[in-house]
Amino acid sequence: MTARVVMTNTAIPLAAEAEEAFAGLDVGFEMLDAGSPEDLVRITRDADAVITLAEPFTREVLVQLPRCRSVTRFGIGVDNVDLAAATAQGIWVTNVPDANYREVAVHTIALALSVTRKIGFLNRSMHETGHASLALARGTRRPDEQTFGLVGLGRIGRRVATMAQAIGYRVIAADPFTTEESGVELVSFDEVVARSDILSLHVPLTGETRDLVDAGVIERMRDGAVLINVSRGGLVDDAALGRALRAGKLAGAGIDAYVGEPAPLPESSPLRGLEQVLLTPHSAHYSEESFAEIKTKALADVARVLRGERPAYPVNEIPVTESR
The missing domain is CATH 3.40.50.720 (NAD(P)-binding Rossmann-like Domain)
Structure with missing residues (x-):
């Protein structure tokens, strides 16, 4: 069965990098904008993994994602993700803490x-x-x-x-x-x-x-x-x-x-x-090098989870045998 991966923001082009990161995996990658919590649920309800920029993955959203195995933050801070709710759902939360x-x-x-x-x-x-x-x-x-x-x-x-x-x-x-x-x-x-x-x-x-x-x-x-x-x-x-x-x-x-x-x-x-x-517009993290590194590392962790492996940058702990 094809795994569905959704990036919940279209501001950051990731298609080319995703194709490379998911080579050898049966993965469909999409980039969609979520303007509201309802939109967020609608576009991720059947996703196996999501990548988020700042969209709010609250408890109310997470409990409606029965297939989701991981929520990956495109950056460092994970204050937009309810960690306790994700852990209770068996969902890995990952970030990229060392790229920028x-x-x-x-x-x-x-x-x-x-x-x-x-x-x-x-x-x-x-x-x-x-x-x-x-x-x-x-x-x-x-x-x-x-x-x-x-x-x-x-x-x-x-x-x-x-x-x-x-x-x-x-x-x-x-x-x-x-x-x-x-x-x-x-x-x-x-x-x-x-x-x-x-x-x-x-x-x-x-x-x-x-x-x-x-x-x-x-x-x-x-x-x-x-x-x-x-x-x-x-x-x-x-x-x-x-x-x-x-x-x-x-x-x-x-x-x-x-x-x-x-x-x-x-x-x-x-x-x-x-x-x-x-x-400044939350641009402290940016350089050409850091941006490329975040893309690579974020997508690599999604691929690890889809293969049933432990991610390299977990924010919470999910036993690999129980991750979905």
Whole structure:
């Protein structure tokens, strides 16, 4: 019986790569858009495996997929998949955690340097007038005199730490799951918030981390500090961040993730229009190399599951003998 594999978003071309990945298997591959949970169920109800960009595989959706063996996230974060429900259904959940961590780390440093060195202000003035007063750069400081704080010291956080140290920053980090000696001073979350000149977020979005940086946390940050978020939009209370930026409590922010992706950042966003905020469209992960690697690894794990094998990048645990 032909196995049916569905990519639930047509924004990323995968047909050629899928043909290569599924060579030798009896697989039919389709790319379809799901505009609603009802659409998602309709196009995946008889799928043996699905690949998702950001579509919500909730419990209500998953229980209606009797043939599904795996849900593969095209990227790192799996906050759009109900892991407990998938596990209960005997469905593998996989991601690609190691294809773009270098790109995300570079983007983190690029945002931090661009905000702290006032690149946006200087660039705009040069384009508009051909000149930029050094007054626009007021507040710029040497990295050697600043503390770069990380919330999360996983693969991306460690890479950022190495790069920040090479530039000259003092690096501290809060991560309750890390005890290894990494050359980074490990501190509590409250301490990293209080001590950091640049506070950078590198944690997944979960029930525990949603609105991790709220009004109370922002109030405890150093006056004139900068916030960087390249992880998930739900980690930050954007309204509280906007108020702090307008009031001058914080000097700026670099934001690559926002609530509601992949829909456009709405005009009502409290961050749009603020000159001290650099906004990018969740592009931190992207390079030609990382994109190709994600495609290859995501499809390879789908093929492994269809062959009855354990995936290379499981997020949950399903006994192979019980996977369908």
